[in-house]
Amino acid sequence: MPLSGLKIGLIGGGAMGGALAAGLVSSGRVPPAAMLVSDVAPERLRRLEQELKVRTLQDNRLLAQEADIVLLAVKPDVVLSVLQQIGSLLRPSQTLISIAAGVTLSFLEQNIPQPVPVVRVMPNTPCLVGEGASAYALGRNAGPRDAARAAAIFSAVGRAVQVREELLDSVTGLSGSGPAYVYLLIEALADGGVRMGLPRDVALALAAQTVLGAARMVLTQGAHPAELKDRVVTPGGTTAAGLLVLEEQGVRAALIRAVEAATLRSRELSRAKFT
Ligand SMILES: NC(=O)C1=CN([C@@H]2O[C@H](COP(=O)(O)OP(=O)(O)OC[C@H]3O[C@@H](n4cnc5c(N)ncnc54)[C@H](O)[C@@H]3O)[C@@H](O)[C@H]2O)C=CC1
Numbered sequence: 001m002p003l004s005g006l007k008i009g010l011i012g013g014g015a016m017g018g019a020l021a022a023g024l025v026s027s028g029r030v031p032p033a034a035m036l037v038s039d040v041a042p043e044r045l046r047r048l049e050q051e052l053k054v055r056t057l058q059d060n061r062l063l064a065q066e067a068d069i070v071l072l073a074v075k076p077d078v079v080l081s082v083l084q085q086i087g088s089l090l091r092p093s094q095t096l097i098s099i100a101a102g103v104t105l106s107f108l109e110q111n112i113p114q115p116v117p118v119v120r121v122m123p124n125t126p127c128l129v130g131e132g133a134s135a136y137a138l139g140r141n142a143g144p145r146d147a148a149r150a151a152a153i154f155s156a157v158g159r160a161v162q163v164r165e166e167l168l169d170s171v172t173g174l175s176g177s178g179p180a181y182v183y184l185l186i187e188a189l190a191d192g193g194v195r196m197g198l199p200r201d202v203a204l205a206l207a208a209q210t211v212l213g214a215a216r217m218v219l220t221q222g223a224h225p226a227e228l229k230d231r232v233v234t235p236g237g238t239t240a241a242g243l244l245v246l247e248e249q250g251v252r253a254a255l256i257r258a259v260e261a262a263t264l265r266s267r268e269l270s271r272a273k274f275t
């Protein structure tokens with residue numbers, strides 16, 4: 001087991017870091033005693049300590065000295081100052097994993113004085129409930145051991161795939177930002193149900209379960225989404241009427257464009273600041 005006996009230190013216990021910590025602890029693959037979290041916000045640390053029973057610290061340096069895997073989950077603009085604090089303390093036996101959007105492997109490596117294995121990951125917030133979608137790329141000093149560590153962490157909280165670093169902007173545009181697109185779809189489906197007379201709570205539960213069920217069908221049935229769609233469409237029936245409206249309104253093109261816009265924005269942010 002790539003994680004057994006290892007200490008995982010998470011720097012930044014916010015929306016994404018907190019989701020990862022909670023997902024890892026509830027996966028059962030990382031005992032709370034093997035998890036350390038540091039953050040500048042004491043109230044976040046108190047909450048994580050109470051809810052997850054993990055150890056917390058305010059000093060990133062102590063965490064970097066103690067952890068075997070250091071997971072950087074601060075905002076991209078804070079990464080440099082954290083590396084200036086902890087960079088010289090990191091050792092080749094450790095793995096530094098960064099989830100900061102747009103922060104390149106070469107930027108991370110250049111700001112650590114000695115050669116340390118670095119892995120860059122783009123996860124998403126459903127890691128909180130064990131249904132994350134993550135992709136990772138290896139830095140120049142990272143080898144199979146580091147890939148196995150990253151794969152073990154991110155597959156404990158969902159699905160994880162290895163990609164070339166150049167593809168991480170596209171991953172950000174699709175699955176990194178994607179939960180927000182899907183929440184918008186769920187909200188709109190529920191609004192449609194309410195408009196047609198359903199109580200709000202019933203409409204929301206049906207909308208969310210429909211998205212969950214359809215996603216699980218795609219992931220388990222080995223059939224193309226178009227084939228699964230065709231199985232729902234009765235000739236001359238209700239679904240064909242609904243689908244025509246979605247096609248007329250350009251929903252398919254809107255989703256393609258959303259992934260494109262987020263990918264381009266990810267590239268733009270990354271090039272401007274982190275290359
Ligand atoms: N929110 C999301 O859906 C996703 C976020 N990410 C990446 O995750 C990283 C964190 O994003 P969020 O969790 O959304 O932000 P957030 O603002 O919720 O969390 C950042 C945390 O870092 C803490 N922090 C700030 N300065 C610090 C320092 N010097 N030392 C230790 N902790 C410090 C903050 O107090 C906060 O708790 C970002 O780099 C983002 O690009 C990646 C994928 C998805």
Ligand SMILES: O=C(O)[C@@H]1CCC=N1
Pocket residue numbers: 101172176177
């Ligand atoms: O919106 C953002 O920039 C970050 C990256 C992926 C999800 N949230």
